[in-house]
Amino acid sequence: VTLQDANKYTVTWRGTAATSGFGATSTSKTPTFTAPSVTSATDYIVHVYVKNDECDGENEATITVYPTPTVTLSANPTAICDGASSTITATISGEDNKGTQTAYTWKNATETDKTKATVTGANTTAADKTETVTYSYTSSHGCKAADDTTTVTMLATPVAPTTEAYTKCLDATAETLDTYVSKYTGTLNWYESETATSTISTPDGATNKV
Numbered sequence: 179v180t181l182q183d184a185n186k187y188t189v190t191w192r193g194t195a196a197t198s199g200f201g202a203t204s205t206s207k208t209p210t211f212t213a214p215s216v217t218s219a220t221d222y223i224v225h226v227y228v229k230n231d232e233c234d235g236e237n238e239a240t241i242t243v244y245p246t247p248t249v250t251l252s253a254n255p256t257a258i259c260d261g262a263s264s265t266i267t268a269t270i271s272g273e274d275n276k277g278t279q280t281a282y283t284w285k286n287a288t289e290t291d292k293t294k295a296t297v298t299g300a301n302t303t304a305a306d307k308t309e310t311v312t313y314s315y316t317s318s319h320g321c322k323a324a325d326d327t328t329t330v331t332m333l334a335t336p337v338a339p340t341t342e343a344y345t346k347c348l349d350a351t352a353e354t355l356d357t358y359v360s361k362y363t364g365t366l367n368w369y370e371s372e373t374a375t376s377t378i379s380t381p382d383g384a385t386n387k388v
Contacts, residue, residue: 213243217272244319247273251313251328258299264330266295268313270323285312301332308332 211224222241228234250269258264266287280292286309287295301307309330316322367377 211241213241216243216245219244244317244321245272246321247271247315247317247323249313249315249323249326251311251326253297253311253328253330256329257331257333258297259333260299260301260335262299264297264299266297266311266313266328266330268293268295268315268326270315273317273321280318281316283314285314287311297330299332302335304334304337306331306334 211222220243222243223238224241225236225238227236248271250271252267252269253264254267255264266284268282270293282292284295287297289295295311295313297309297311309332310327311330312325312327314322314325368380369376370378
């Protein structure tokens with residue numbers, strides 16, 4: 179707070195600790211206003227009284243304090259396979275929405291809009307990978323939120339099981355198919371042909387886990 183030509187006068191600033199930011203009174207020529215924490219836009223009024231040998235005067239200043247927003251990131255889903263995607267959502271709270279010119283940045287995610295982004299799985303290795311997404315946000319009034327982060331796990335790509343040719347005559351005795359598929363810890367899906375896109379029920383004598 180600055181008073182023009184303050185050195186020519188005796189100066190007294192008045193307010194209360196709750197409404198001025200610098201206490202009940204101050205005789206400083208240029209007192210400092212310390213913004214308190216607020217949950218919505220709040221006006222603070224400080225009064226200044228000036229006096230010289232013959233004359234005196236007074237005026238007041240209005241200082242508007244805006245809340246500092248908070249940001250929380252979430253990922254859905256939190257684990258994805260190679261080529262799949264996860265939606266990242268930024269939830270912004272504690273902001274005065276009177277203005278519209280906000281500033282924001284996404285890191286390690288593809289922006290959809292101010293509060294949405296996506297992460298696409300890119301992992302062809304045998305080990306899981308973790309991608310950390312960071313979001314920075316500044317409100318239209320220039321109040322910057324603390325950056326927030328969330329993680330997305332990119333799951334390892336499983337190695338396809340090997341198979342051997344298998345033929346049987348019609349009405350022949352069923353034989354366990356496990357011996358024709360290499361041991362694997364994942365879940366096997368069965369199809370009628372190499373080009374089929376829909377799974378079928380587990381054949382007789384086979385198990386889903388091999």
